[in-house]
Amino acid sequence: MKFRDLSDLAFRNLREAVLRNSLTTLGVAVGVASLVAMLSLGVGLQQLASSRLAKSGLFDSIFVTPKTNLRGPGGGPPATRTPDAKARPLDAAARAEISRLPNVVEVYPQIRFFTEVRYDGKPYATMVAGMPESSKASGAFDGMQGHFFSSPNADEAILQAEFAKELNPQTWLLIGKDLVLRYAERQALPWQAQAGDGPENSGGFSVVPKEKHFRIIGVVETEPASGFGGFGSGRLLIPLPIAETLRAAQVNDLRDILRDSSSGKPAYSSLTVRVKSPSLVVTTEAKLKDLGFSAFSLLDASKALRSFFTVLDILLGIFSSVALAVATLGIVNTLVMAVLERRREIGIMKALGAADGDVKQLFFIEAGVMGLFGGIVGTVIGWLIGRAISFGTNVYLHRQNLSSVDISSVPFWLILGGILFAVLVSLAAGLYPASRAARLDPVQALRYE
Amino acid sequence: MTMPDSRSAIQLDQVSRHYLMGESIIRAVDNVSAAVAPGEFLALLGSSGSGKSTLLNLIAGLDRPSSGSVIAHGQDLSKMSSLELARYRRQTVGMVFQSFNLLPRMTLEENVELPLRLAEVGRSERAARVREALARVGLEKRIGHRPSELSGGEQQRTAIARALVNRPRILLADEPTGNLDSATGESILTLLREIQKNPGMTIVMVTHERALAERFADRLAVMGDGKLLSNGAPG
Numbered sequence: 001m002k003f004r005d006l007s008d009l010a011f012r013n014l015r016e017a018v019l020r021n022s023l024t025t026l027g028v029a030v031g032v033a034s035l036v037a038m039l040s041l042g043v044g045l046q047q048l049a050s051s052r053l054a055k056s057g058l059f060d061s062i063f064v065t066p067k068t069n070l071r072g073p074g075g076g077p078p079a080t081r082t083p084d085a086k087a088r089p090l091d092a093a094a095r096a097e098i099s100r101l102p103n104v105v106e107v108y109p110q111i112r113f114f115t116e117v118r119y120d121g122k123p124y125a126t127m128v129a130g131m132p133e134s135s136k137a138s139g140a141f142d143g144m145q146g147h148f149f150s151s152p153n154a155d156e157a158i159l160q161a162e163f164a165k166e167l168n169p170q171t172w173l174l175i176g177k178d179l180v181l182r183y184a185e186r187q188a189l190p191w192q193a194q195a196g197d198g199p200e201n202s203g204g205f206s207v208v209p210k211e212k213h214f215r216i217i218g219v220v221e222t223e224p225a226s227g228f229g230g231f232g233s234g235r236l237l238i239p240l241p242i243a244e245t246l247r248a249a250q251v252n253d254l255r256d257i258l259r260d261s262s263s264g265k266p267a268y269s270s271l272t273v274r275v276k277s278p279s280l281v282v283t284t285e286a287k288l289k290d291l292g293f294s295a296f297s298l299l300d301a302s303k304a305l306r307s308f309f310t311v312l313d314i315l316l317g318i319f320s321s322v323a324l325a326v327a328t329l330g331i332v333n334t335l336v337m338a339v340l341e342r343r344r345e346i347g348i349m350k351a352l353g354a355a356d357g358d359v360k361q362l363f364f365i366e367a368g369v370m371g372l373f374g375g376i377v378g379t380v381i382g383w384l385i386g387r388a389i390s391f392g393t394n395v396y397l398h399r400q401n402l403s404s405v406d407i408s409s410v411p412f413w414l415i416l417g418g419i420l421f422a423v424l425v426s427l428a429a430g431l432y433p434a435s436r437a438a439r440l441d442p443v444q445a446l447r448y449e
Numbered sequence: 450m451t452m453p454d455s456r457s458a459i460q461l462d463q464v465s466r467h468y469l470m471g472e473s474i475i476r477a478v479d480n481v482s483a484a485v486a487p488g489e490f491l492a493l494l495g496s497s498g499s500g501k502s503t504l505l506n507l508i509a510g511l512d513r514p515s516s517g518s519v520i521a522h523g524q525d526l527s528k529m530s531s532l533e534l535a536r537y538r539r540q541t542v543g544m545v546f547q548s549f550n551l552l553p554r555m556t557l558e559e560n561v562e563l564p565l566r567l568a569e570v571g572r573s574e575r576a577a578r579v580r581e582a583l584a585r586v587g588l589e590k591r592i593g594h595r596p597s598e599l600s601g602g603e604q605q606r607t608a609i610a611r612a613l614v615n616r617p618r619i620l621l622a623d624e625p626t627g628n629l630d631s632a633t634g635e636s637i638l639t640l641l642r643e644i645q646k647n648p649g650m651t652i653v654m655v656t657h658e659r660a661l662a663e664r665f666a667d668r669l670a671v672m673g674d675g676k677l678l679s680n681g682a683p684g
Contacts, residue, residue: 005566016554348550351511352611353539353567355532442511446550 001358010365017338024327024334025374028422031324032378033385036410036418038316040386044409046309053305059278060105062285063296064098064271066090088292091267098273101287103280108132109268111243112234113250118180119167126163128181129234130243134274143403146175146218152241157181157214163235164219171219178213181236185210186249207249214238221401324422327374328429331367335433339363339440346437347445356438363434364427371426375419382418383410457484457520458619458651459508464517466503466675477503479675480517487618490645490652492666494659500675501655502623508653509542509621510534522618539568543612547624549604551596557583557607558592564615582610586640602633609640620644622654626661634658638665 014021099107111130136148164171184207281297288295386408394404466478478500495501506512519526551560565575583589586606626634671679
């Protein structure tokens with residue numbers, strides 16, 4: 001019999017016992033729904049974790065220090081250090097050269113200095129940190145009070161919440177107010193200024209107290225931690241280009257004096273280099289070392305993350321497949337009952353010329369149709385369950401004053417896979433009843449009342 | 450006993466069908482040889498359990514003989530695969546049953562169309578052939594009705610239309626008047642007789658109503674205890 005005619009007959013048969021077949025289909029739908037809902041959570045959590053990791057800058061960043069840097073990672077204790085012929089200062093020229101390396105997205109210095117802030121006439125000691133523009137996408141500023149810097153050169157400041165509470169417990173009242181930053185500006189000594197570059201071995205610099213006004217534009221709840229070496233200790237955040245223009249004296253400036261290596265030229269204690277993707281870190285790190293710098297990066301954790309979530313998805317899939325297994329038994333039961341009830345009909349069909357294969361295909365199609373409808377309905381229900389869980393989670397997060405997240409995701413492969421899996425499982429469930437129907441002796445079947 | 454003839458529509462050569470019931474063997478059909486000529490109307494008579502329906506099932510290709518051979522229009526059924534037997538049932542024979550065996554949830558049109566679907570006849574041709582078959586049995590106006598809306602005689606006429614729709618060369622009828630009153634039964638046999646007049650239509654009818662068989666059949670064969678007792682012209 002042609003497939004279209006078999007399908008017509010199968011749909012007619014399914015309509016005849018509509019309640020029983022609907023309940024069986026619903027069983028399949030529940031099984032698929034649990035599978036899709038679980039996997040959508042697994043996929044959603046994986047995407048969330050991956051995007052957060054990517055945004056954190058932990059795995060696409062390389063920490064660069066000069067080889068002469070006592071503090072630099074891998075440098076070892078000073079006593080064991082041997083002079084490196086390739087060692088070179090980490091100055092503006094080096095920064096520009098690093099920026100030109102392939103796959104490098106951004107190069108910025110770590111600028112952080114301890115200073116005094118005056119607000120409402122009172123002094124407060126705090127750590128100031130320069131924030132690169134790219135930190136906006138790190139996720140640390142999601143859900144903050146106020147907003148991120150309006151431009152990289154704006155005289156604006158974002159306060160860390162704990163520090164903001166010291167200024168005013170009602171932190172939202174701080175936004176729009178001004179504060180004064182009092183800091184020590186590093187200046188070249190007079191003879192260095194007159195001689196241009198000055199003698200290389202004439203270490204030292206002068207420190208001049210300065211003040212600068214900043215407008216408070218935001219309060220960030222969680223401590224920003226973009227990149228290792230990060231901004232964790234920064235309690236007052238200002239745009240990085242502004243922080244650079246301040247030329248504020250930093251802790252390692254004193255070290256430079258002691259080592260008598262300061263030339264008065266701007267030099268960096270460290271630079272953070274961001275590359276296009278975590279997979280490019282290793283090659284870029286090697287190039288930086290070739291240039292004569294110490295370079296350090298975290299291992300790419302995304303691979304380990306993917307492995308973890310693959311295992312999680314498999315476990316979630318196995319547990320949620322239990323419901324589908326129960327539904328499969330429902331299909332077997334329904335079709336075995338149908339074979340028993342329709343024995344005479346099967347006998348008539350065989351007497352009229354139906355081959356065993358026709359009968360088998362008829363029951364297969366019935367099983368497949370139940371699987372298809374169950375799969376479609378189940379996928380929709382599973383998607384809704386995922387959205388509901390995501391919604392509930394966000395309501396809770398909102399009450400905790402945390403930014404919303406999307407923990408459920410139903411990609412196209414999950415929709416297709418869910419439906420296909422339901423059809424395949426249903427066809428497998430129809431295997432035994434269909435074979436049983438095909439094997440029926442037509443003479444015996446025709447005698448059946 | 451009739452010797453097999455290559456010109457016969459149906460030839461039975463020492464056909465036996467035995468069943469095992471525990472340790473005893475039931476000989477439902479026991480060493481039967483017979484021939485039915487093309488276009489002949491044979492009535493197969495016998496008491497209940499005489500083996501006439503079993504023999505009809507063997508001719509229909511619904512069952513296989515334990516020994517011997519059943520040859521219909523040159524095709525040896527005992528050597529056919531189950532797929533070939535299904536094709537034989539679709540193309541060569543049409544069957545009519547005592548209890549009509551119409552599918553209750555289908556309309557007359559759908560019931561009569563079913564053998565055409567199984568034979569993979571095109572949709573456009575199917576409708577015309579269904580109307581033609583139903584017109585032949587006088588039910589073309591009941592095409593959309595369900596079997597439960599028809600009388601017994603009408604249901605049997607529908608079953609005959611279904612048996613004829615694939616234009617078989619052999620019509621096998623198992624007690625076609627068994628569930629009908631005598632007048633309706635007579636009308637059904639009149640219809641079968643008209644159908645037989647079509648060139649090449651061979652009819653084998655199982656019945657226990659000797660009087661009707663004598664009136665309508667060309668020849669009577671009588672069975673008892675699985676054996677063919679007589680095989681001659683009606684009295």
